[in-house]
Amino acid sequence: MPAPDLKPRKRARLIIAVAVLGLHVAAIVALVAVFAPSLGDAALRPVLQAVNVTLATPSPPPPPPPAPRPSPSNAVAQAQGAAAPPAKKARPRAVAAPAPRIVIATPPAPPVAGEGAANRAGASAAGAGTGAVGIGQGTGAGGSGTGTGGGGGAVKAVKIAGDIVSARDYPRRTRDLRLGSAVTIALTVGADGRPTACRIVGPSRDPEADRITCDLATSRFRFRPARNAAGEPVISIYGWQQRWFTPERN
Structure with missing residues (x-):
């Protein structure tokens, strides 16, 4: 017959022992908290003090270095590069336009009007027939x-x-x-x-x-x-x- 497996039994016994031990520890802590609270505070104080961390205030940054002062040679160079005084403004010489030449032409003589009833310049003489200019007889007579x-x-x-x-x-x-x-x-x-x-x-x-x-x-x-x-x-x-x-x- 094969030998019985003892590992499960050992594991169960170990779990039971750990549980019993935990119960005892919890009971002891409860009794201490009820009947001797000062003892609990004394036991927890070292732990709490170990957790406290003091943060140091950072030191301010150092001031910037002063700007370098210009050397005497640079000051002389800047003084030499100053702008010159403004030059005198040139005034243009006044130039008069020549007088316009006016040419008066002799007007031509007005044309001689034709003899007829029209009394306005540009009218032709009276005539008869279709399309006569002036005062004429016809369907298409012109005018003056x-x-x-x-x-x-x-x-x-x-x-x-x-x-x-x-x-x-x-x-x-x-x-x-x-x-x-x-x-x-x-x-x-x-x-x-x-x-x-x-x-x-x-x-x-x-x-x-x-x-x-x-x-x-x-x-x-x-x-x-x-x-x-x-x-x-x-x-x-x-x-x-x-x-x-x-x-x-x-």
């Missing part, structure tokens, strides 16, 4: 123009080219609406003699014909530009009246 300009030797603008004399320039469907009426326009004539703008100042009964008259006058008319007292070409306003007459029947 007026220039602008001040006195004192100034010269007004003069129309030298371009006319509106054909009835085909206007729409046929509004013919009866505009016959017997007239439109007055104001042309802005540039210094080069070309119209640059047109404004209707006296409309007729046909607004479409008024607009066409402005377009035709701007594109066809050319002028001798107006001049000021010094003889220089200047911008001016030129008035033009376009009339539509009913043709006479014999």
Whole structure:
């Protein structure tokens, strides 16, 4: 038969002995705490004193070293490098502009107006037939123009080219609406003699014909530009009246 295993029994006995010993120690500590508390304090005081640690206050850091003083050679060098006093300001010499030369040109003689009922500069003589300029008989008769300009030797603008004399320039469907009426326009004539703008100042009964008259006058008319007292070409306003007459029947 195999021998019985004795290790578990020994282990159990050892555990029981340790437990009994712990109970005895706990009972002794309890009795001391109840009947002799001063004895317990005396026993624990060395342990508590051993745990207390005194922390030393750190010493302040040493002061920074003083800044080095400049040597005499550096002081001399800085004194020598000082800025020089400001220089004197230069005053420009006054220069007078030359007096402008004024050239007064002799204005040309005004053109001779044609003989007719028109009494405004730029009007042509009276005539008969379709498209006659001035006061004429026909469905596309033109009108008279007026220039602008001040006195004192100034010269007004003069129309030298371009006319509106054909009835085909206007729409046929509004013919009866505009016959017997007239439109007055104001042309802005540039210094080069070309119209640059047109404004209707006296409309007729046909607004479409008024607009066409402005377009035709701007594109066809050319002028001798107006001049000021010094003889220089200047911008001016030129008035033009376009009339539509009913043709006479014999």
